[in-house]
Amino acid sequence: MKPRRGALLLVLAATTAAPAAEEFFDSISQALSFQSASGSHAARLSGTLDLEGYAFSQPAPGLIQSQRERLFNPRFSVFLDAQAGRRLYAFSQVRFDRGFDPSDKDLRVRIDEYALRVQLRGEGRLGIQVGQFATVVGRWTLRHTSWENPFITAPLAYENLTAIWDSAAARSTETILKWTHLSGSSTPAQENADRHLRLPVIWGPSYATGAAVFGRFDSFEIAAEIKNASLSSRPDAWNFDRDAWHHPTFSARLGFRPSMAWNVGLSASTGSYLLHSASRTLAPGTGLKDYRQTVVLFDASYAWRHFQAWAELVHGRFEIPRVGLADTTSAFMEIKYKLTPRWAAAVRLNRQTFGDLRNNQNANVPWGRDLWRADFAPTVRFSPNLQAKLQYSIQKEEGRPHAQHIGAAQITVRF
Template sequence: MVIHWLRAAAVLLVWTTGASGQSLPYGPLTVFDGRLTVTGQVDAIVGPADDVAFFNYTDYEHNALRMLQLRLAGRYRPAGWLELVADARSEDVERPRVYAAYVRVHPWRNRRFDIQAGRIPPAFGSFGRRAYALDNPLIGYPLAYQYLTSLRPDAVPGTADDLLRMRARGWRSSFPIGSAEAAPGLPLVSAFRWDTGIEMRWAAGPVEAAASVTNGTLSDPRLSDNNGGKQIAVRLAVTPRVGLVVGASAARGPWLSRDVVPASAGAPPQTALGLDAEYSRDHWIVRGEMVWSRWALPFALWPSTSRDVHALGAWAEGRYRVTPRLFVASRVDRLAFSKIAGTLFAGAPVPWDAPVTRLETAAGWYLQRNLVARLGVQGNWREAGRLRDRGFVSASLSYWF
């Protein structure tokens, strides 16, 4: 009820400011002669409930198409070579969580090189680094960054059938080894959490590179270590011409908790590879990304001899600016899984989780430079589950300063 009142208040605020000719303040806020910068963001998304299919469920157990997100971030620069960055977010008026908190050091003034330590931006991929609402022209998220598989860091299947029974159950999966409680699974890459560690970034001319060492993994970023291992992630991006950026990423790190696999036994890793590209020209911007992930398991899933499972997520989106205020955007998205064979499905090999296809389109209107309203339609098709097909109509209002 509180959420609906807040959303109604936001809509009313927009209507009244528009009617009176006033506008919401631009940002950011700066104090101490510009050394401290404060920014904020409010994203109010209204859409139907999804308590059966859970297509847009997130790893924080919220509906990405039915959510109120509040964000407050600050950046303090006590010296030219040093920055302190913090970012706190709240979803559906819950207790705020620390999204980012890190120190950034610039050792050389005339070189594009820095070191970041703390809860840091991801080195892998492109979508996870987007900070503001205007960076995502759609309301929903790409499947690779949001959709929950059935895999969990605190519980594992004992046989192939244990895993196959959880197809399309990423929103609440359970396995016989490890935690006995049902809980949400993992995405390929989490868009809702940043990892903790250290990162180095370097750029020269058209080339940019980043490398990080963190406590968690792409699918399970963590504040503290849960298995004694570290993930290494790298990304290389090239701008061969104006408007075109092409990047490649790789990451590898242990993903299972020490409560499931003792440290002495060796922690099975998550290994990921990624490709991304962006091209902008005139009124167009086109983006695409591909993420391949492999999760190693502590033992073979009988009767199969395989000791790992794979997933591949790929999406492409485009945005066209019709007028300075009006834009339209669309995204096509696919998430596929490797096959395993158990005794279910007559022993035939089937994907270990249910493949998903998503199409989404939206139109947006800039009420002012930092206030945008969107109306979107999303369709989802899945090859298993209690509800295999589901469409959503949603609306959002995003304000930032």
């Protein structure tokens, strides 16, 4: 069966009469669940099919890689969850799509996540996890998958590209300003030409490879990890065999849950943001370890009944020897309300500002365009297995004459 026809059949199955569809997906779930004779070992395959469409003006916003102004982005994700007794848990995610982020490239298969978790002490008091998995920094990763995310895109801190490259070190402020396209004379095509080289503060859920230790102590949660790539690093750098462990990134989050409704946390991360291949571009007398990214993130969330709210304040710093400290601060607040059992609405306000660098005339100049973005997204769940989302975003960057309007639609089938 061709992938497109299979996807169509899955969507059709999900949109048939609800009880029949629920039974169909329950039977799939049963067929994809396995357990040992004793029942102490079990595994389950599940997944999602996402059919996404984007409409935007150039240059493409966020992490979208496309020269066009319309983009169809299908994605088929398969998850494996396995449990052995109460202490061992393993999971994996395999995706078949056009790239980790929306793009118009060819479809391909990729293993995005795999991890083994061991609970050393019961009730989540102490555990370790090794593999390739989402960062412990912040709380957005908990809802980054298409079914959980009230929006189709990520908050600004997780997708807005800065002027930092990972394949080359900036040798001067002028280089940074050129990569930022701040002059205003750059055409969308010129801006698109180097988009694939630029980094956000945090690249999506940052599935880098490494190990984490975590635990819960009364109302406190703590998680710390060592990974092979920084938070800003691109998906290609997350794999175990890329750049390995010469300059690992250390991250941690301390969370406090004063009540079930509230969760606040403080995260920090530091590590080298340049790829090993950038070694030949470093300033004389410097090494990769001198090009560090440091992130401090405060998160807070609240949930009660049909209302949920999340907020994060992210401060990112890229150290650029001989140039300076490139600082950026990003914040967002996200609210979701379930209007009915099927309908939900979400609003997110994003803001990102950039600090100054000193140019060759000894003047302070911003190294990025300050911007804000408002996202609006209604969601309808037709059944426990079928969901449709719309998103409208308006983004305004300082220095650009017009606001950018972004439209997106997403249908998700979950099995």
